[in-house]
Amino acid sequence: MADDPQRNFRSAYYEKVGFRGVEEKKSLEILLKDNPLDLEKLSTFSQRFPLPSMYRVHVWKVLLGVLPPHSDSHTLVGSYRKEQYQDIMEALEVMRFIKSSSPSTHVYLRMFQLESQMLPRCSEISPPDKEHEDFLSISQAMEEIVEDPVDCYWLIKSFVSQFHTKFGDSVPHLPKSLEHYLSQEESGLLSHLKTSGALAQLPYNLWFKRCFAGCLPESSLQRLDVFSRVWDKVISGSCKILVFVALEILLSYKIMLLGMNRPEGIVKFLCNIPQENTDAIVTKAIDLWHKYCGTPIHAM
Numbered sequence: 001m002a003d004d005p006q007r008n009f010r011s012a013y014y015e016k017v018g019f020r021g022v023e024e025k026k027s028l029e030i031l032l033k034d035n036p037l038d039l040e041k042l043s044t045f046s047q048r049f050p051l052p053s054m055y056r057v058h059v060w061k062v063l064l065g066v067l068p069p070h071s072d073s074h075t076l077v078g079s080y081r082k083e084q085y086q087d088i089m090e091a092l093e094v095m096r097f098i099k100s101s102s103p104s105t106h107v108y109l110r111m112f113q114l115e116s117q118m119l120p121r122c123s124e125i126s127p128p129d130k131e132h133e134d135f136l137s138i139s140q141a142m143e144e145i146v147e148d149p150v151d152c153y154w155l156i157k158s159f160v161s162q163f164h165t166k167f168g169d170s171v172p173h174l175p176k177s178l179e180h181y182l183s184q185e186e187s188g189l190l191s192h193l194k195t196s197g198a199l200a201q202l203p204y205n206l207w208f209k210r211c212f213a214g215c216l217p218e219s220s221l222q223r224l225d226v227f228s229r230v231w232d233k234v235i236s237g238s239c240k241i242l243v244f245v246a247l248e249i250l251l252s253y254k255i256m257l258l259g260m261n262r263p264e265g266i267v268k269f270l271c272n273i274p275q276e277n278t279d280a281i282v283t284k285a286i287d288l289w290h291k292y293c294g295t296p297i298h299a300m
Contacts, residue, residue, distance in 0.1 A: 024049045028059075036069035037062055046236035048295055050229045057146055057155070063235050064158035066151075085150045088114055105139040108153050115157070134209050135160060141213035145228055159235065163211070167239040174208045177243045181292065182250060189254050198263035203271050207246045208239075215271065216278055226282045233289070241289050248285035252277055 024045075031041055032055065042059060045051075051059055061067045066081065067074050088111045092098045097110045097119065109132055113119040139156050146152040179199070182190045193199040206215050211234055216227050233241035249270065250257065260266045273281075 025052050028052065028055060032058075032071075035071045037071060039063065039069060043236040046232045047238060051232050053228070056228060056232070057151060060155055060159075060231075060235055061151065064155060064162055066154045066158050081154055082150050085111075085153055104143065104149065105136045108139045108156050109135055111153060112157050112160070134205070137210045137214040141227065145231075159231075163234070163239070166237075170239055171208050174239070174243050175202070175204050177240065178202075178246050181243060181247050181288075185247065185288075186251055186254060189250060189257060192258055193250075193266070196261050196263055196266065198260075198266040201263045201267050202246075203267060206271060208242050211242060212245060215273070216282075226279050229282055229286065233286070238289075238293070240293060241285070244289040244292070245282065245285040248281050248288060249273060252281050252284070 028045055028049075028051070031038065031045060034041075039062070042063060046059065046063070058067075062069065067077055089098070089107070092107070092110050092114060097114075098107050102110075110119065112135065135156075138160060139152075142152055142156050142159070146155055179190065182193075190199070193202070203215070206212070212227070212230060216230075230241060230245055253269070253273070256269065257266060260269065
């Protein structure tokens, strides 16, 4: 599809006067009127544009299968989800796996374990350990985005399940992809990370298995939906966006990293990056992702 000069002019004008995304928002509203919803078009839209915050949770629920494509079934399916959520909660309370003082992220974990038939025996109940850190971090991040606990649980469950099913085989290869793109963008920094021994110790689990949950500062969740923009891309079908967020973090702090020679210092810094630069990092990461992976064409 050729670019429309008139559309580009209007988009530039809207952005200049403070209405960035006006046309994109209208396009999404048109897509959301389809019945059934076209999952491919919704995915393509989410790949190409940031989702407006007012529609983000709804689109995520549809793309993750929490709600079906048929819009006229959403109310009924939503009521079933709520009933099932309450039934699972009551079962866990009766079995004494959770209580009123249990942190919500621990409750979500036990619910997920019960539904996945991975609940430990009562005699073996202990607080979640390192094995569960990925799930708990994703749960905590989702809580920052989604207010309703019922929606939050189903999104956590579906996000984790889909990520493992769709990208489980790809995640182990993401560090090599990062190394490749870093060699394209900043070979000197790559050489430094190799020489210092830091390359093999970078926080890949934090970046790739947790999709940056617990890494990007929480304040960025509330500021322009920055963190959510990364998950828009993951949920709509691209785990490779994670590589480019990691790449942009390395590029953004290149000078600081080049001044560090101890791998543990580099890793500690990368696990706790300053929050003032997060918006720019994610924006540039998405630009890099489009640069190397292309921009999906959004067809109405």
